Amino acid sequence: MKKLICFIFPITALLGQINYTGSLKPGNMYSLSDQSEISLPFRLAEADVGYSLGDFEIKTNSALEYRWSNNENKFQLREAFLMWYPSWGEVKVGKQIHAWGAVDGNNPTDNLNPYDYYYMFLPGAERKVGTVSGSVKYYWNDWQFEGVFIPEHEGNRMPFGETAFPFDVPSAEPPLLDMEFDSEYGIRIQTTNELGDMSFSYFNGRDRAFDYVAIVAGMPLFSYRKTDVIGFDLVSFIGDVTNRFEVAYFITENDFDLDVMPFTEATYVQYAEQVEYTTSNDIMFSAQLIGSIEGDIEWDYSTNQRQTQTTVPIYNPGMGTPFAAFTDLGLSLGIQSTHLDNALDLKLNTFMDLKDPQFMFGVSTDYSPIDNWKINVSVSKFIGEDGTQFHSMEDFSHVKVGLEYHF
Amino acid sequence: MKHSLITLCLIGIVYSQTGLDIAKMVDEKPSPLDMANQTKMVLTNKKGKTRSLSMISRSMDGNKKQISWFLEPKDEKGVAFLKIEHDGKDDEMRMWLPAFKKVRRISSKKKGDAFMGSDLSYEDLSNRELDENEYNRLDDEIVDGKDCYVLEILPKKNAKSSYKKHISWIEKSTLMGVKEESFDKRGVLKKEKEYEFQEMKGYHVIKRVYVKDVQKNHSTEVTFSDVKVDSGIDEKLFQEKNLKRIPRD
Numbered sequence: 001m002k003k004l005i006c007f008i009f010p011i012t013a014l015l016g017q018i019n020y021t022g023s024l025k026p027g028n029m030y031s032l033s034d035q036s037e038i039s040l041p042f043r044l045a046e047a048d049v050g051y052s053l054g055d056f057e058i059k060t061n062s063a064l065e066y067r068w069s070n071n072e073n074k075f076q077l078r079e080a081f082l083m084w085y086p087s088w089g090e091v092k093v094g095k096q097i098h099a100w101g102a103v104d105g106n107n108p109t110d111n112l113n114p115y116d117y118y119y120m121f122l123p124g125a126e127r128k129v130g131t132v133s134g135s136v137k138y139y140w141n142d143w144q145f146e147g148v149f150i151p152e153h154e155g156n157r158m159p160f161g162e163t164a165f166p167f168d169v170p171s172a173e174p175p176l177l178d179m180e181f182d183s184e185y186g187i188r189i190q191t192t193n194e195l196g197d198m199s200f201s202y203f204n205g206r207d208r209a210f211d212y213v214a215i216v217a218g219m220p221l222f223s224y225r226k227t228d229v230i231g232f233d234l235v236s237f238i239g240d241v242t243n244r245f246e247v248a249y250f251i252t253e254n255d256f257d258l259d260v261m262p263f264t265e266a267t268y269v270q271y272a273e274q275v276e277y278t279t280s281n282d283i284m285f286s287a288q289l290i291g292s293i294e295g296d297i298e299w300d301y302s303t304n305q306r307q308t309q310t311t312v313p314i315y316n317p318g319m320g321t322p323f324a325a326f327t328d329l330g331l332s333l334g335i336q337s338t339h340l341d342n343a344l345d346l347k348l349n350t351f352m353d354l355k356d357p358q359f360m361f362g363v364s365t366d367y368s369p370i371d372n373w374k375i376n377v378s379v380s381k382f383i384g385e386d387g388t389q390f391h392s393m394e395d396f397s398h399v400k401v402g403l404e405y406h407f
Numbered sequence: 408m409k410h411s412l413i414t415l416c417l418i419g420i421v422y423s424q425t426g427l428d429i430a431k432m433v434d435e436k437p438s439p440l441d442m443a444n445q446t447k448m449v450l451t452n453k454k455g456k457t458r459s460l461s462m463i464s465r466s467m468d469g470n471k472k473q474i475s476w477f478l479e480p481k482d483e484k485g486v487a488f489l490k491i492e493h494d495g496k497d498d499e500m501r502m503w504l505p506a507f508k509k510v511r512r513i514s515s516k517k518k519g520d521a522f523m524g525s526d527l528s529y530e531d532l533s534n535r536e537l538d539e540n541e542y543n544r545l546d547d548e549i550v551d552g553k554d555c556y557v558l559e560i561l562p563k564k565n566a567k568s569s570y571k572k573h574i575s576w577i578e579k580s581t582l583m584g585v586k587e588e589s590f591d592k593r594g595v596l597k598k599e600k601e602y603e604f605q606e607m608k609g610y611h612v613i614k615r616v617y618v619k620d621v622q623k624n625h626s627t628e629v630t631f632s633d634v635k636v637d638s639g640i641d642e643k644l645f646q647e648k649n650l651k652r653i654p655r656d
Contacts, residue, residue, distance in 0.1 A: 052655070139646055235512045341458060371459065
């Protein structure tokens with residue numbers, strides 16, 4: 001038997017193919033106000049390693065998280081999954097990052113993975129935490145059917161006790177109600193027609209952000225509420241303008257068996273509308289409107305009584321786009337252009353709260369003097385009046401410098 | 408006498424060929440059912456600085472269906488591009504962005520946009536529909552010892568072209584383009600293109616394209632290696648799911 005294994009292993013190794021790609025990204029952040037170092041961890045190195053054999057592929061994504069101030073380092077296996085490519089679609093099993101939705105970044109319909117709040121300002125999958133799950137996607141003509149199963153709930157990675165972190169986070173994780181959660185699942189159907197690409201989705205799971213679910217003797221009790229998300233997204237083209245739209249309807253439920261709860265069921269809607277236009281000299285303009293609308297709240301008597309005794313908000317959305325936590329209506333504008341024979345990328349972006357006086361402004365440059373090397377410099381400035389989220393983030397306004405080597 | 412008559416008839420036929428006739432001949436020339444290759448693009452700016460891109464490509468239906476996986480630059484390895492041209496409706500273009508874990512539908516209407524920062528626009532990479540252009544035959548010329556038809560190609564309004572016209576030199580013996588000049592909407596020379604072909608399984612298969620944007624003084628050289636034609640590529644390859652998987656060869 002041992003001989004057989006020894007014989008088979010080299011053959012499969014020869015038949016298969018190992019592929020890899022990765023990067024080293026040392027960098028640091030400095031406060032704009034006093035040029036002091038902002039001590040937060042960052043991903044110093046990342047590697048994607050895969051092995052493919054026939055219709056199967058093993059994919060991994062790992063990172064080394066590092067913090068300059070105390071040389072703290074941590075290995076993160078962000079993804080490790082087996083992928084099978086049958087003729088009809090794809091099957092993935094393991095720790096993985098999913099991506100649903102049509103707009104870039106602030107997707108109300110994309111709730112399959114928790115967020116890593118340390119990387120909230122990074123784009124795409126960089127800000128997500130891989131979750132152990134299984135997914136099946138079936139392709140049929142212009143249709144795609146996708147199902148995702150997540151056996152165990154996972155919440156957002158929060159930066160507890162991080163004084164440098166710009167959001168109000170507790171110094172330690174509050175005690176969460178100890179209870180077993182059901183597994184989670186989601187389905188998504190996408191079709192392509194004359195209008196463009198449109199998708200309908202449904203997700204049944206627990207909130208990614210914990211919230212207080214009851215107040216007992218003046219003390220809040222925290223947990224993750226059960227939430228159903230019904231989503232729709234669309235990509236269409238109007239002349240030379242690309243339109244990406246996404247909307248999600250959330251039904252969140254306090255299904256805990258407690259005597260006093262702030263509410264029994266609440267609904268809310270989040271949407272994001274994005275338009276893009278690229279000029280003939282490759283300058284891309286984009287605008288994204290992000291909105292959140294509170295819906296009905298169902299109460300019981302004791303809830304009503306409790307609510308009058310506290311100033312805590314009735315609930316905080318535990319899913320959807322994190323930007324909805326800042327404002328009910330925000331507008332993000334961006335300009336992106338490339339220069340010097342694509343060696344220099346320039347990005348300008350701003351986020352404006354359309355309800356409260358607060359906004360964020362950012363400028364970033366990526367310069368590649370030689371192949372596979374990049375120097376990046378970015379500046380982010382937060383401005384807001386007293387009482388706004390961005391006011392508390394003013395000290396977090398920073399300049400970020402970094403070097404990248406890709407292999 | 409008989410020979411003279413035949414020669415005169417042939418000359419008459421050749422000279423009676425209009426620009427459209429020649430364009431039809433080019434269009435009807437047999438082309439591979441499918442093609443696989445490894446493509447290398449070298450972009451050179453006005454200071455002589457170069458940047459390279461390489462990708463694996465598969466195409467069929469005369470390039471109407473095309474899928475490419477980027478290998479270089481390293482920070483873009485895994486990015487993949489799928490294009491499907493439709494008759495009578497908008498083309499479909501999609502990109503797989505590994506960093507976003509997302510297949511992104513992109514606009515196919517801005518034909519003049521540069522493909523991955525090169526001097527080739529999406530329009531340059533697309534097939535030229537016969538009925539979307541007018542063809543005027545100009546005086547024949549010899550280019551690098553090759554006897555060529557010279558056509559003036561004027562895109563019609565419905566072609567939504569970013570060019571006003573093209574002048575194309577087509578080798579008479581192979582009916583393959585040897586070079587082309589493309590003029591912007593103002594009628595000013597924008598691009599000079601050169602083509603080289605190789606014979607394979609009875610087809611003339613492209614081996615090298617050189618494009619120079621004379622207004623930007625920037626050029627792109629595209630070379631094709633490991634070329635395979637009629638290798639029986641499955642039509643199902645041109646599906647979104649295959650963007651995520653770089654082929655082994």
